[in-house]
Amino acid sequence: MAANILDAIMLFGDSITQASWELEGVGARLSFVYARKLDVINPGLSGYNTEWAIPVFEQVFAKKEQQPYVPAVRLLTIWFGANDAVLPPERQHVPLVQFIANLKRLITMVRSPASEYYSPKTRILLISPPPVNTHQRGADLSSRDPPRKCDRDFDMTKLYAEAVARTAQEEGVAVADVWTVVWEAAGKDEQALDAYLLDGLHLNAKGYELAYNVINESIKQSYPEIYHEKLQYVIPRHDEIDPSNIRESVRARRLE
Amino acid sequence: MAANILDAIMLFGDSITQASWELEGVGARLSFVYARKLDVINPGLSGYNTEWAIPVFEQVFAKKEQQPYVPAVRLLTIWFGANDAVLPPERQHVPLVQFIANLKRLITMVRSPASEYYSPKTRILLISPPPVNTHQRGADLSSRDPPRKCDRDFDMTKLYAEAVARTAQEEGVAVADVWTVVWEAAGKDEQALDAYLLDGLHLNAKGYELAYNVINESIKQSYPEIYHEKLQYVIPRHDEIDPSNIRESVRARRLE
Structure with a gap:
């Protein structure tokens, strides 16, 4: 607020x-x-890869000296790969090695005491990109004016998704493996992914539901102290209000 | 962020x-x-009336001396009345005259140069509560254990909704008259309100769609300078990025 x-x-x-x-x-x-x-705040950046996102992160994440004056970020979710994995020579492509280095750099920016952005209160959750349905994506791009050929490859995005899960493990941060959950829900059939994707690349409502469930479960398992059911309202519930002492009874209880 | x-x-x-x-x-x-x-932030307070909300507002809205360090609130929506209009002796009931005074007090807190909370950048939008379907609400409450009798009255909530619209006009702030929009969508038939209400009191998805449309239209008409289509992205679009100068080309463009 x-x-x-x-x-x-x-x-x-x-x-x-x-x-x-x-x-x-x-x-x-x-x-x-x-x-x-x-509060859930959203620097989602349509079209961005990790390479372009890092200089944005340097602007949106508070530096140590700013942190006392801004809301503490209790959880940071990092969800890239869908654009990094575009096929070269598309300008959004980031080589796999560089993608992994960029994820590690973001983690280090938050976790290293030597970093300007060091924030020991911030838990990190990496999220893998969903699997690509190249049939659906190809049909979408070929229907455009002018028609474009498919710019994604199933196995390429899979490599980036696997790298997200591996990086989380190596760095000791939580992961929500959306790639695997969506892939398994589709019975490991690329064409059946259309049940979870809008256009072969972006999630539809059913896909987001799967993603939310795995993210929520990951928070519950890895960071139970901030799982939503464990947190109380900061501003008390209405049935806690004492009409004879309204001001005291609605006082905010800050998260410790 | x-x-x-x-x-x-x-x-x-x-x-x-x-x-x-x-x-x-x-x-x-x-x-x-x-x-x-x-960013859209949400101090929605389930069960609260305006009387209880004011001491919350004093905590969540930044005072003049804090304002330089926190996000400027460009738009404040105030959407009460659904609980204030509960029938006495329910504890949430706020008499109509007091409800109006409370709305005016919230507006004055933000707009008066003499107020600790004075924020000349903040535009205010009042929103009226939806009409009540006492058949639906009554059925919901009578099905509870123990059964309760209906605690809302159609005409009572209507008076509070009319007061919201009148107060907005008197104070010269924008209004989104959700009551009237939902009432007209239901063909001015109380029983037909179930198409827009979950339980006779709260909006369902179709009701929220109507509410969003009238809120959005009110912003467009009354505060066109912050209508979403008029604002550019603060962090530039991905197709504005110059790969030879990433850092400069992703620089935030603050809203003036």
């Missing part, structure tokens, strides 16, 4: 994050379950 | 605000269209 009564969850990612307030997506669902507990 | 790159829309209200990240509600829809333009 404007006076920093609530701390925050920061969703940092590409269009799959930016769009997640629509279609009952991850942003909307987290905002709902964390209402009056943590 | 944590480093205050984005200014904010603050939604201040009761459960109809708090729940509006579900069911593709007003919070989720505003978050989607204002993504990368304004």
